[in-house]
Amino acid sequence: MSYTPRLKSKYRDEIRTALKEKFQYKSVMQVPKLEKIAINQGVGGATTDKKLIENTITELTTITGQQAVASKSKKDISNFKLRKQMPIGVRVTLRDNNMYEFLDRLVAVALPRIRDFKGINDKGFDGRGNYTLGITEQIIFPEINIDKINKIQGMDITFVTSATNDVEALELLKQFGLPFKNQNNNG
Numbered sequence: 001m002s003y004t005p006r007l008k009s010k011y012r013d014e015i016r017t018a019l020k021e022k023f024q025y026k027s028v029m030q031v032p033k034l035e036k037i038a039i040n041q042g043v044g045g046a047t048t049d050k051k052l053i054e055n056t057i058t059e060l061t062t063i064t065g066q067q068a069v070a071s072k073s074k075k076d077i078s079n080f081k082l083r084k085q086m087p088i089g090v091r092v093t094l095r096d097n098n099m100y101e102f103l104d105r106l107v108a109v110a111l112p113r114i115r116d117f118k119g120i121n122d123k124g125f126d127g128r129g130n131y132t133l134g135i136t137e138q139i140i141f142p143e144i145n146i147d148k149i150n151k152i153q154g155m156d157i158t159f160v161t162s163a164t165n166d167v168e169a170l171e172l173l174k175q176f177g178l179p180f181k182n183q184n185n186n187g
Contacts, residue, residue, distance in 0.1 A: 006100075008096075034160075035161060039156070041060060041091070043056050057090050059138055071091050111179060114140055130159065131159045131170075137153075
């Protein structure tokens, strides 16, 4: 028998039926699901220091368990000493088992390690059911060895769902265990 991540089976067994009942879907196929998680790190100093991109690729690959790639600039910007096709960031897109494993580690291990953590903000939705979360330090992930870090960088984590609106997406991500701040209006 093959290995199934904990959150994948939780979605299949619990979350899907809970959302179906809450939003009165006719079929389980209408229930929103998490399609992918896209992680993006902008590396501003990469125009002057080429090693910075390589280090960031290594770190993001270590965190996600999947090979990260450099994202290149689309045009020349002279004020930033930027040429077309220069590497300026690092990105990785997680799907299926890798996605569920990363989400599990993010919720259970990484987010609780943030200093003064009171929950994540629910203002990061885009109106189409996708949520973006900004993290200021990559050292909250236990895979990163703090002694080998030469620069602390942040990252954007985007959760792409099949939900058609933000209310359904918020409920889906809450069911997965993302710790949103308690708001008085949505008790």
